[in-house]
Amino acid sequence: MVEAAGLRAPRRACVGFAVAILMFCASSHPEAPASPEKVESTTLRQLYAGPPPTWPAPELDAGVAFVEFGERPRKAPPTERTRALAALGKQLFFDPSLSRDGTVACSHCHDPARGWSDGRPVSAGVGGLRGRRNAPSLFGLDHAGLWGWTGRTTDLRAQLAAPLFDPLEMANEDIAAVARSLDRSPGYREAFSRRxxxxxxxxxxxxxxxxxxxxxxxxxxxxxxxxxxxxKAALSDIEITGLHLFRTKARCANCHFGPRLSDGFFHNLRLSFFGEPAEDRGRYDVTGRLEDVGRFRTPSLRQVVRTAPYMHNGLFADLRGVINLYDRGGGEVWARNAGEAANPLNPHAQRLSPHIRKLGLSDDEKAALLAFLSTL
Structure with missing residues (x-):
């Protein structure tokens, strides 16, 4: 996945090259670790001993509206009504009868045991039909603002109900079909009428x-x-080293910051597979704006170690692959022939986020970064 310039080889050669690069991104090389240039761990521990505003400043690109790391916003104590609503919501979440054929519940794609994702590259719904994207984790969902990989809605409740009617998910025709299913249960009828x-x-x-x-x-x-x-004893020395790398050399803090560890924006990592059978144009499908071709929302990193596989298409089975992708400066989009080169969307699909660049991380630095990510 070297940056495209001009025309490319036929499809078979390109696909083989892509697979080879992705294998490289997913691999690690523990046999010959490099010695990272870093501040001594004792010094780093001292630098990070205070509250986040006293930490070393992150290395940021111009224009990044960085928000310092912080604790999650405290929520108001639940009322009797919100507790009752949560109990009803839990019942709905785990009930496969909400799907057209009674086989798929919300928990089918958002399993608590898998970090509220499903452990598959892309999810499967009614009849085993495969969706287009990886099921995002639901941690911190109520603070997102825009939902889904492409930010298709700003209404959380509408987003939560959308899978009920998606033909690749729960496949109901309309709310009447869902209501008929729920009305067959006296418990649901009573619960809805009371709430x-x-x-x-x-x-x-x-x-x-x-x-x-x-x-x-x-x-x-x-x-x-x-x-x-x-x-301050909650993190080990190597994890604090990873925190420092996250904020500096690894450049993660340009997009992952604040209590949610996400900027909430959309970025092009050149993973859209533009022009391939697996093409996904991302945010462009929502907005129709050329600059959104290949852009996907920055996910929250809360509990990230539990939510494999990663990226909008579940491309990487573990976080090592993700780290290697960023280390090499993102993915690639190319044109294999004159027709593809002339596609007006192609230049936009190739436009890598300005926050992505080659990092030159050593194996020891990658290990420290992985250790820190495992604490989030």
Whole structure:
């Protein structure tokens, strides 16, 4: 995946080259670790001993609206109503009867045991039909602002209900079909009438609100949370080294910052497979803007070690592959013939995010970065 310039070889050669590069990105080379140029671990521990505003400044590109790392926003104590809504939402989340054929629940693609993802490159719905993208984790969902890999909605409740009607997911025809399914259960009829007395039966708004109440409570405290809160023994020396790399040489803090560890924006890593059978134009499918071709939303890194595989298409089975991808400066988009080169979208698909560049990380630095990511 060297940057394209002009025309490329036929498809078979390009695909073989792509596979070879991806294997390189996913590999590690522990047999000959380099000695990283780094500040001594004792000095780093001292530098990171105070609260985040006192830490060494991150190395940022011009224009990045960096927000310092911090603890998650504290939530108001649950009321009797929100507890009841959360209980209803939990019941809905794990109930396969909400799907057209009664085989797929929300938890089918967002399994708590797999970091609220599903462990597959792309998810499968009713009838085993495969979707286009990796199921994103639901940690920190209630603070996202835009949802999905392409930010297709700003309405969280609508986003939570959308899989009910996606033909590749739960495949219901409309809300009436879902309501009929739920109305067959006296327990659901009673629950909806009690929680939503102003509504006439089951509504999409009610389903979304109940799911939101349940998922708002699933996030868990991490060792990095404890470190931010003042427990400086929560991270080891190598993990603090990884934190420093995250903020400096590895350049991660340009896009992953704040309590959610995400800027919430959309970036092109040249992983759209533009022109290939697996092509995904990303944000462009939502906005129609040329500059959005190949852009995908920056995911939160909360609990990231539990949410493999990674990227919008589940391309990397582990975080080593992700680190190697960034280390080599992203992926690639090329044109194999004059027709593809003339595609007006091609130059935009090739336009790598300005925050991505070759890093030159040593194997020891990659190991430290991986150690830190495992604390988030």
């Amino acid at each position: 939503f007395p102003e509504a006439e039966g089951v509504t999409i708004e009610g389903i979304g609100e109940a799911l939101e109440a349940y998922l708002a409570g699933i996030d868990e405290t991490t060792r990095f949370d404890a470190f931010l809160a003042g427990d």
